[in-house]
Amino acid sequence: MQIDLTVNGKASSLDVEPRLLLVHALRENLNLTGTHVGCDTSSCGACTVLLDGVSVKSCSMFAVQAAGSNVTTIEGVGSAEALHPMQEAFWSSHGLQCGYCTAGMIISSMDLLRRNPDPTDDEIREGIEGNLCRCTGYHNIIVAVRAAAKAMREKAPLHSVSELLPALSPQPVEV
């Protein structure tokens, strides 16, 4: 089947099997390998992307269901020149280790802040309950989401990778 969709702002036209999952279309047809697959039961959230601005698990829908939609993957969230505040916060707060869940975790957290710009820690924990992380114990992810929420509310300036790379991370703010 032929489908048209917009991915990270670019118009794409794909010829796909009707049963092809969206995540495989992104990874295999469009080579956007930043989105990962961590399970086969839509339990882990590693494959989370934004579909018309709302987070979805891209392993749980067919590519054809995304026809006509706007998809944002981690590659489209920010860039090395201007990181999204959520990306910067995950970095500064050591909110990732092996990095495999990170794309999904960042995108779910962005969706959480869209719905609730100033969440409590409990609301953050609930907001990311669809995403599994095996490395961090979630501790620093909570810290990161809180820091990102603050930066976004305050419209803090965006930073580039090269600006942040030489600098030390800030001391963590106690919960």
Place this chain on the structure above:
Amino acid sequence: MAFTALVGARVRRREDPRLITGRATYTDDVRQIGTLYCAFVRSVYAHAKLTSVDVKPALSRPGVVAAYSGRDVQEKGFKGGLPFAPGPAGKNTPMHYLLAIDEVRFAGEPIAVVVADSPYTARDAAEAVEVSYDELPVVVDVLKAAQGAPFVHEQFGTNVAYTMPLRAGDPDAAFRDADFVVEERIVNQRVAAVPMEGRVAFAHWDSGNGQLTMWVSTQIPHHVRTQLARMLDLAESRVRIIAPEVGGGFGAKADIYAEEVLVAWLAKTLERPVKFVETRSENFEAMSHGRDQVDDLQIACLKDGTVTGLRLTITANLGAYLQWITAVIPTLTVLMATGCYNIKNLDIKCSAVFTNTMSTDAYRGAGRPEATFFIERAMDLVALRTGLDPAEVRRKNFVGKAMFPYPTATGLMYDSGDYETTMDKALAESDYAGWRKKQAEWRKQGRYIGIGLSTYVEICGMGPSKALPGGGWDSATVRVEPSGAVTVMTGVSPHGQGQETTFAQIVADELGVGIDRINVMHGDTDKVQYGLGTYGSRGTAVGGAAVMLAIQTIQEKSVKIAAHLWEASPLDVEFREGKVGIKGDPGKRMTLSEVAAIAYAGAQLPDDMEPGLDATRRFEPSNFLFPFGTHVCIAEVDAKTGEVKILRFVAVDDCGRLINPMLVEGQIHGGIAQGLAQALYEEVVYDEGGRLLTGSLMDYAVPRAENMPHLELSHTVTPTTVNPLGVKGVGEAGTIGSTPAIAAAVIDALAPFGVKHLDMPLRPEKLWAAMQGGKA
């Protein structure tokens, strides 16, 4: 020795820019034209004769390129089995074919492989392979298996792979003279590692050069290379293994799997790139599991709470086959049986037993969480029996600060430790005494809170080669480039631990190079000298120590170059604060860049010196490392639902010197999460017929953010001299320390119901039943 702030500072990880922007390359992200995909046919029975395996129906499907049974693989010339460390198993070591031949011994064992031009086609075609079975009797329960038939491997006439006895002191006298003996059976349930990225392998055969390249999600790339070369009869120098970004391992990727070897064999046989990406269900079936021991304890005690002797029967479940270090894991439990306590009279018998289940192998802690769990439960049981506070029982039995270096009755030498200081800090920071008061008040109101304590010591920094099959050293190359930029190549294989950052911090401080000019490389056997990989909390303790040795060699050569240039005695020249200089003359200094320029130009070097500025060094540890700490957990059990809520979790860990406190905290956070997972939620369950009941993330309860409490961490720093960095390992300590504290808190909460011990996982239904007097 450091002059900048980098060692000891919260340096942002160098790894992260690629990971947070989706630009990292995991194995499944590697692309090659003409790639084929494989899917495995796996046994649906736990034990059966294979009467026929017919791959023809799969072969006739469009898009299918090849399909093989175990016999086909043999007939095409691959006759061997998977490699493993026999450990004490000696003769009772079964052949482990890549694909089962004649008999399957666990549900999920690979029987056939189908290769096709797309993963979807391969999966569909695998369904078409026809397998006929004759079911055989199944044994899943480790205690039953230890007793006798049915046998997993008929030829041994037993399921016991080995028994390992250990006697020390005079246990009979200790038990004869004891005021009382505490007994308990403690079950350490089977759990799964569940790295978010499962097993992935992608092999490419370059027939023109006779060169095999395999990207694989592993913790041990060089071991994989050695073993693959041997199995495929290739020169080791023609095999390149690349562990690119690895999405978690936790010990279960310190292994060599049948599927990985087959992918390499298929690529070579078919002369096409071949990829294997397991599903999560396959990951639960066929990636090695962890733990699974039954520990029967008898503790000889005096009235004052002094433990005088330990009788212990360990029955360890190995699963059906020996994976890479399956057989070694239970021996670590034996070595750590006395924990941080001065117990000299021991009578231990460890039996390692085959069952019709997936193999157990290394999983975060690997043998030590089991030991810590039973010895910590023992201290709590002694406290209950004597009426003493659990903290005071521990204080009475600790190996005292003045007793180090301390030889354990199990034959280890604890180099350093200060258990009481760490415990006192944790008791103070958690307000232990205050919670004891609150507990009494709340109980009157019908609220059940418990206070759990765990004072652990673990063995890591694996380790001295004399004590380990396959060696325990590791390697580093530090190469100063002509510009003064530095390339570091480490033999360890980090996959989330952050050594691209911590090793760069060390180099920056010691050689006076900006951290942005340092590149730490790992995981590619064509780039990096031989090394043993990342496991057993050894990355920084052994790999980092090798980096430090290489730095020292660079410093020594720099001193000689400068001395020659300045016509000074090398004794008057030193490498200090990142520069070479004349002692006591601040005006006479040279940067590493200036030294490098001279070293590569060559003309100004002493006659007997080779040009260039690099060093490859290997660090052989003289001993293991013994990090320790105290974890305190305050938990409340809901009387109506049995649900556990953790009110506070305080961890005070002593892992020696901290290179990057932020990364150390991250390791402990993650470790505690996996320890909590075992205490409260996770369990791999097979039914009596050996069918896996927990084969997906819908059935196996990996904790979510809501299940994790806020964690309060702090440290004590007791130096070690085992390595030149003064670090101890920290990868596994959180897991080892946390589980007993959490279990103890929950069990303590249920003390009003007469509960003295419960086996993990402590899920609501079990706790609710316990509160109803055991009747659900």
